[in-house]
Amino acid sequence: MNSRDEAGGNGMPSSRDPLAEARPRRSVAGWAGLHLRGMAMGVAELIPGVSGGTIAFITGIYVELVQTIRSFDSELLRLALRGRVREVWVRSNANFIVMLLLGMATSVVLFASLLAWLLENREVLIWAFFFGLIVASVIYVGRFVRPWSPRRLGAGTLGVGAGLVLSNIQPLPAPEHWISTLLAAAVAICAWILPGISGSFILLLLGKYQQLVRAVSDIDPGFLLAFAAGCVAGLLAFSRVLTWLIRTRYEGTLAFLCGLMLGSLQKLWPWRETVSTYVDSSGETLPLVVRPVSPATWEAATGLGASVPGAILAALGAMALVFGLEIVARRRGGTDAEVPSS
Numbered sequence: 001m002n003s004r005d006e007a008g009g010n011g012m013p014s015s016r017d018p019l020a021e022a023r024p025r026r027s028v029a030g031w032a033g034l035h036l037r038g039m040a041m042g043v044a045e046l047i048p049g050v051s052g053g054t055i056a057f058i059t060g061i062y063v064e065l066v067q068t069i070r071s072f073d074s075e076l077l078r079l080a081l082r083g084r085v086r087e088v089w090v091r092s093n094a095n096f097i098v099m100l101l102l103g104m105a106t107s108v109v110l111f112a113s114l115l116a117w118l119l120e121n122r123e124v125l126i127w128a129f130f131f132g133l134i135v136a137s138v139i140y141v142g143r144f145v146r147p148w149s150p151r152r153l154g155a156g157t158l159g160v161g162a163g164l165v166l167s168n169i170q171p172l173p174a175p176e177h178w179i180s181t182l183l184a185a186a187v188a189i190c191a192w193i194l195p196g197i198s199g200s201f202i203l204l205l206l207g208k209y210q211q212l213v214r215a216v217s218d219i220d221p222g223f224l225l226a227f228a229a230g231c232v233a234g235l236l237a238f239s240r241v242l243t244w245l246i247r248t249r250y251e252g253t254l255a256f257l258c259g260l261m262l263g264s265l266q267k268l269w270p271w272r273e274t275v276s277t278y279v280d281s282s283g284e285t286l287p288l289v290v291r292p293v294s295p296a297t298w299e300a301a302t303g304l305g306a307s308v309p310g311a312i313l314a315a316l317g318a319m320a321l322v323f324g325l326e327i328v329a330r331r332r333g334g335t336d337a338e339v340p341s342s
Helices: 028-046 052-058 062-070 074-081 085-091 094-121 123-142 150-168 178-192 199-205 209-218 221-248 250-263 295-302 308-331
Strands: 272-279 285-292
Touching: 028 052, 028 094, 028 199, 052 062, 052 123, 052 178, 052 308, 062 094, 062 221, 074 085, 085 094, 094 123, 094 209, 123 250, 123 308, 150 250, 178 199, 178 221, 199 209, 209 221, 221 250, 272 295
Parallel strands: none
Antiparallel strands: 272 285
């Protein structure tokens, strides 16, 4: 039995097309569970450490997520133009996507301000938590890449190199214009639906992460509308590529993503020195160039305690959270409270 056969709903069996699986029918408890999964994905996408796609993978809804994304095609557009609302709703699996988005929106509303405060006041602990999340994600996703053949090791090595390059690209002081916001969102949403790479991490590289956190916290409708439009555009453009990758290069893609996460770990190192800053349009000073340093160097530079024990506990707590989600998903059989299709 290969890794995908062992996945119990999380992986993709190689003996058949995983995207041809029937959509599950859910009870009320099943829909509540889906909302909670959406909340977990929403929290993941607020932080530049773990992907919402990884959460979907761990909690057993990744196949259905990809199925739903794939349904947004020319046939769906044709039905919509003909006013066949019911058929559009069913074909697009709108119940699933609406509940998932509601869960994500719930997390954004509840936790965006808290996250902004933590990034400002508990920087070491929150970055240590992010670091632990991505380490656990590497371990988890890597288990689905068996066997690690020379070709897959090569893909992983290529991913490490790409991660090192990406993590050393300095974030751009992105202009706060709706076009730049739309384009950044289109790129980040592609990362969101892949297990392993964080959309928030991409936003961090593009200089849009702090702007997004502030826009959500302050409820900036202009920024949020442009961001949503970019997400829709990017999702539609990437859906066909994603389908091809899953059907033809599944384990190789996961191997590359594991390497990408490993290579980018330095970007999430808790003790970082700010080399240069920039002032955004609201007059707020934000870091532009940062580099990882030792806890002692960070302590000497800032005059603050390095909080090494706390950072270790935060990282271990993050790892426990990821593996705890996996255990819960296994015990509930992948997708919880599902009613067998007739």
